[in-house]
Amino acid sequence: MNLDKVFQNNEKWIKEKIALNANYFDDLGKGQQPELLYIGCSDSRVTAEDLMGLGPGEVFVHRNIANMVCGTDLNAMSVIEYAVEHLKVGHVVVCGHYACGGVKAAMQSADLGILNPWLRNIRDVYRIHNQELNAIDCEEKKYDRLVELNVQEQCINLMKTSAVQKAYRERGLKVHGWVFDVHSGRLIDLNIDFDTILDKIREIYHLD
Ligand code: CO
Numbered sequence: 001m002n003l004d005k006v007f008q009n010n011e012k013w014i015k016e017k018i019a020l021n022a023n024y025f026d027d028l029g030k031g032q033q034p035e036l037l038y039i040g041c042s043d044s045r046v047t048a049e050d051l052m053g054l055g056p057g058e059v060f061v062h063r064n065i066a067n068m069v070c071g072t073d074l075n076a077m078s079v080i081e082y083a084v085e086h087l088k089v090g091h092v093v094v095c096g097h098y099a100c101g102g103v104k105a106a107m108q109s110a111d112l113g114i115l116n117p118w119l120r121n122i123r124d125v126y127r128i129h130n131q132e133l134n135a136i137d138c139e140e141k142k143y144d145r146l147v148e149l150n151v152q153e154q155c156i157n158l159m160k161t162s163a164v165q166k167a168y169r170e171r172g173l174k175v176h177g178w179v180f181d182v183h184s185g186r187l188i189d190l191n192i193d194f195d196t197i198l199d200k201i202r203e204i205y206h207l208d
Pocket of ligand 1: 041042043066067099100101103
């Protein structure tokens, strides 16, 4: 890849933005008020803003391998705290994707060094849902379902945080679980019933 092209693209992009709105970058420089926090996979095929048709300033983004929300991950926890407590986003999305290499790697026994503890979190998702997953014969369908269940578990991990619990209680923050289908380009809302899930886990994870 010729990286000069990236800078040429950037110049072209600036011209396009200014052609539509002469004050575009003056406005952008004033600050951000995104309404959405997007937590997605680092996979190069799954862009954040582009696939949602959103532009700069509209979405606060956190990406890592397999869109994980780990309570001991200072990076993810800081992003969530800042987006929810300070930017006061109205929505938090965990977006997984089919054919996720991270999810596939977690299901294999290969020793992947520092990736092991990261991917072990996905093995834990499998363990929680092993009855449902073991009943699926087709390997690809099993992976797809694990991708969906991983999104659901990461949404639950979000709800274990005090920032999300407080914002949910005080201003009706919405949490969403989505999956991006790389085969069709379609964004799918898993329509996870968080009220029911919260009722089940509240007595364990509730924070004042
Ligand atoms: Co992925």
